[in-house]
Amino acid sequence: MESKLTDVVSISDFSRKDIEAVLKEAARMEKMPLSEKAKLLEGKVVASLFFEPSTRTRLSFETAIQTLGGRVIGFSNAKVSSTKKGETLSDTITMVAGYADLIVMRHSIEGAARRAAETSSKPVLNGGDGANQHPTQTLLDLYTIQKQFGKIDGLTIGMLGDLKYGRTVHSLLYALSKFKDVKVRLIAPESLKMPNQMVEETKSTIGIKETENVNEFLPELDVLYVTRIQKERFVDEFEYEQIKNVYILGKEILKSTKKGFRVMHPLPRINEIKTDLDSTDAALYFEQAKNGVPVRQALLNMLKDVKK
Amino acid sequence: MNRDDIRLIPIANGTVLDHLPAGSALKILEILDLEKPEEAVTVAINTESKRSGKKDLVFIEGKELSPEETDKIGLIAAGATVNLIENSKVKKKEEIVMPDHADGLIKCMNPKCISTVENLNSKFSISKKPLKAKCFYCEKQMSESEIFNAIR
Ligand SMILES: [Zn+2]
Numbered sequence: 001m002e003s004k005l006t007d008v009v010s011i012s013d014f015s016r017k018d019i020e021a022v023l024k025e026a027a028r029m030e031k032m033p034l035s036e037k038a039k040l041l042e043g044k045v046v047a048s049l050f051f052e053p054s055t056r057t058r059l060s061f062e063t064a065i066q067t068l069g070g071r072v073i074g075f076s077n078a079k080v081s082s083t084k085k086g087e088t089l090s091d092t093i094t095m096v097a098g099y100a101d102l103i104v105m106r107h108s109i110e111g112a113a114r115r116a117a118e119t120s121s122k123p124v125l126n127g128g129d130g131a132n133q134h135p136t137q138t139l140l141d142l143y144t145i146q147k148q149f150g151k152i153d154g155l156t157i158g159m160l161g162d163l164k165y166g167r168t169v170h171s172l173l174y175a176l177s178k179f180k181d182v183k184v185r186l187i188a189p190e191s192l193k194m195p196n197q198m199v200e201e202t203k204s205t206i207g208i209k210e211t212e213n214v215n216e217f218l219p220e221l222d223v224l225y226v227t228r229i230q231k232e233r234f235v236d237e238f239e240y241e242q243i244k245n246v247y248i249l250g251k252e253i254l255k256s257t258k259k260g261f262r263v264m265h266p267l268p269r270i271n272e273i274k275t276d277l278d279s280t281d282a283a284l285y286f287e288q289a290k291n292g293v294p295v296r297q298a299l300l301n302m303l304k305d306v307k308k
Numbered sequence: 309m310n311r312d313d314i315r316l317i318p319i320a321n322g323t324v325l326d327h328l329p330a331g332s333a334l335k336i337l338e339i340l341d342l343e344k345p346e347e348a349v350t351v352a353i354n355t356e357s358k359r360s361g362k363k364d365l366v367f368i369e370g371k372e373l374s375p376e377e378t379d380k381i382g383l384i385a386a387g388a389t390v391n392l393i394e395n396s397k398v399k400k401k402e403e404i405v406m407p408d409h410a411d412g413l414i415k416c417m418n419p420k421c422i423s424t425v426e427n428l429n430s431k432f433s434i435s436k437k438p439l440k441a442k443c444f445y446c447e448k449q450m451s452e453s454e455i456f457n458a459i460r
Contacts, residue, residue: 111445
């Protein structure tokens with residue numbers, strides 16, 4: 001990597017320049033012929049340590065590794081790993097760093113990736129650490145926006161749904177604050193509003209407005225980033241049922257949106273985006289999921305020769 | 309140390325903590341593990357101060373602060389002064405500053421943090437005004453009152 005980053009742990013470690021370097025490399029990966037790409041991780045072993053299962057993230061990472069010619073070792077479920085026997089994370093990581101050239105990991109404990117990066121002699125890529133960080137998701141979100149609009153600066157981005165607990169929207173908000181003249185519209189029920197601290201920390205560079213009304217800002221949005229509203233966040237089931245049905249988007253929203261408007265979603269969705277939107281131009285979420293592969297290829301390729 | 313500030317020094321050799329924020333003295337004793345001291349400890353709470361209205365004072369016989377103890381006090385009482393007393397005279401006087409890092413000084417209050425789960429030595433970066441401590445691992449921030457409660 002051109003930057004000093006030796007691991008991908010948290011989007012907060014990335015400057016705008018770092019982010020742009022990743023997006024550029026991801027675009028290069030998409031254009032590169034398969035045969036050329038397959039040499040990039042030739043002879044390298046990448047450990048894929050999923051202490052917490054996540055089929056989507058794992059498949060995306062492992063596809064990235066294999067298309068670059070790397071070999072994958074690891075596990076997809078902590079039950080088969082040694083951690084259940086009470087081994088510390090740093091012991092597991094030290095052992096794995098002895099076999100592998102790069103480590104991809106996902107863990108339910110917050111800060112696990114930072115701990116691994118501090119322990120490991122090999123670069124660590126965080127595929128999610130509990131409610132804390134999921135930097136490759138944020139980078140693929142940014143890549144998707146960049147690819148669709150040719151820029152990130154100056155766009156107006158709506159975030160809808162569970163903004164209180166949603167890790168992806170928190171990281172995306174911080175990442176967008178590194179760009180210029182971005183406007184963000186936060187659309188959430190009172191009980192799931194973006195934490196005040198995050199609004200305070202980003203509002204000096206982002207124009208932020210908040211609302212509970214889905215329709216209020218629709219005409220000005222370039223992107224609407226939708227997140228799942230999870231039932232388990234609610235004490236009151238009645239409140240959940242009420243809110244869930246207010247924040248459902250279908251094709252009808254396109255009557256009030258501007259040309260070029262796109263909908264993103266980290267997937268999987270439950271019912272918050274109706275399937276009638278899938279076949280419209282506005283649906284960017286499947287493309288977004290696909291973009292995970294070139295972004296992860298880019299990161300693997302940028303980190304493969306890092307000396308820590 | 310002014311005669312105004314401390315009318316008499318009740319110790320011959322040890323440490324006087326002056327200009328502590330009013331109400332912080334008992335927490336300071338807890339931090340210094342002096343709730344059941346072996347030597348004389350004198351505490352003044354809510355005394356008049358020309359500089360800051362009200363202040364607390366702590367006089368500890370036979371004690372010199374370690375750098376770690378000074379940093380801990382710096383987290384909740386930056387701007388206080390520490391006076392080293394020898395033979396009833398002030399030998400050294402220093403202002404306590406807020407540390408930039410609080411590694412090992414407080415524990416992360418996030419039960420899902422790796423530092424909590426694996427009982428690691430904690431690492432925090434400190435930002436000032438308002439005081440916040442950010443965990444190096446889970447990135448959660450602790451507010452001033454949370455730091456005050458977490459410090460031991
Ligand atoms: Zn923590």
